[in-house]
Amino acid sequence: MTAYDAIFWFFSLALLLCGVLVLISPNAVASGLYLVLSFFFLAGLYVLLQAFFLALIQVLVYAGAIMVLFLFVVMLLDFQESRRWWHGNLLGLVGAPLAVAALATALLPVLKQSGALAAIPEQWFEGTLENVMTPVFTRYLLPVEIIALILLAATIGVVVLGRKEKQP
Amino acid sequence: MMHVGLIHYLAVSGALFALGLACIVLRRNALLVFMGLEMNLNAANLALVAFSRYGGHADGQVLATFIIAIAAAEVAIGLAIIVALFRQRSTVVTDLLRSLRG
Numbered sequence: 001m002t003a004y005d006a007i008f009w010f011f012s013l014a015l016l017l018c019g020v021l022v023l024i025s026p027n028a029v030a031s032g033l034y035l036v037l038s039f040f041f042l043a044g045l046y047v048l049l050q051a052f053f054l055a056l057i058q059v060l061v062y063a064g065a066i067m068v069l070f071l072f073v074v075m076l077l078d079f080q081e082s083r084r085w086w087h088g089n090l091l092g093l094v095g096a097p098l099a100v101a102a103l104a105t106a107l108l109p110v111l112k113q114s115g116a117l118a119a120i121p122e123q124w125f126e127g128t129l130e131n132v133m134t135p136v137f138t139r140y141l142l143p144v145e146i147i148a149l150i151l152l153a154a155t156i157g158v159v160v161l162g163r164k165e166k167q168p
Numbered sequence: 169m170m171h172v173g174l175i176h177y178l179a180v181s182g183a184l185f186a187l188g189l190a191c192i193v194l195r196r197n198a199l200l201v202f203m204g205l206e207m208n209l210n211a212a213n214l215a216l217v218a219f220s221r222y223g224g225h226a227d228g229q230v231l232a233t234f235i236i237a238i239a240a241a242e243v244a245i246g247l248a249i250i251v252a253l254f255r256q257r258s259t260v261v262t263d264l265l266r267s268l269r270g
Contacts, residue, residue, distance in 0.1 A: 092193030
């Protein structure tokens with residue numbers, strides 16, 4: 001086992017452990033913090049995949065901005081939470097892995113046939129800032145503009161949703 | 169022991185997706201349901217980045233960047249809806265929010 005493998009197993013097991021803790025933690029704030037932690041481990045996996053830019057974005061935007069917004073709302077709302085995560089719903093506990101397993105069985109033959117799983121590629125992709133952002137601003141310019149519009153629409157929508165209703 | 173390859177990353181991605189799906193289906197708190205959704209998006213991102221790395225092209229990582237941008241918009245809207253809901257009903261328990269069910 002090489003050092004790469006050991007680091008991979010550490011990050012992925014820690015990631016999945018944090019995922020389980022998000023699921024079973026009785027406290028919503030604790031769940032949010034475990035989710036932040038799992039995003040850090042995911043950023044570690046991105047570094048292993050040489051996706052340095054995405055690892056940075058994962059920490060800055062996901063863990064830093066999106067999850068802070070989440071935790072802010074969790075702490076803002078003074079809700080009564082149920083202490084239990086399990087409500088005797090067997091369908092979900094069995095159904096979720098089953099759905100993923102069904103998807104995997106459907107996709108694995110396709111992947112095997114395409115040869116994508118057959119180990120070493122001729123060229124590895126390095127996810128540096130230049131390599132990722134050059135296609136974004138050349139080939140994918142139109143989607144970027146559409147995303148800008150979507151973000152604007154989201155901003156306006158949130159302002160409208162967050163307004164206090166006028167009392168008649 | 170096998171060396172780590174594409175299939176291992178896909179397995180981790182699938183497991184993370186299953187955890188997110190279980191979070192959506194099992195939890196009663198609307199915010200926790202939303203967190204499960206975020207886990208699903210991140211599982212998809214991990215698969216895309218792994219494909220991009222092993223396939224040798226940039227498209228997967230570009231798509232992952234777009235997904236993160238869309239997720240930011242989606243989280244903002246969703247949390248605004250949850251806050252508005254809480255103002256109206258004083259609860260975020262999904263079982264109690266069933267006035268549309270008739």
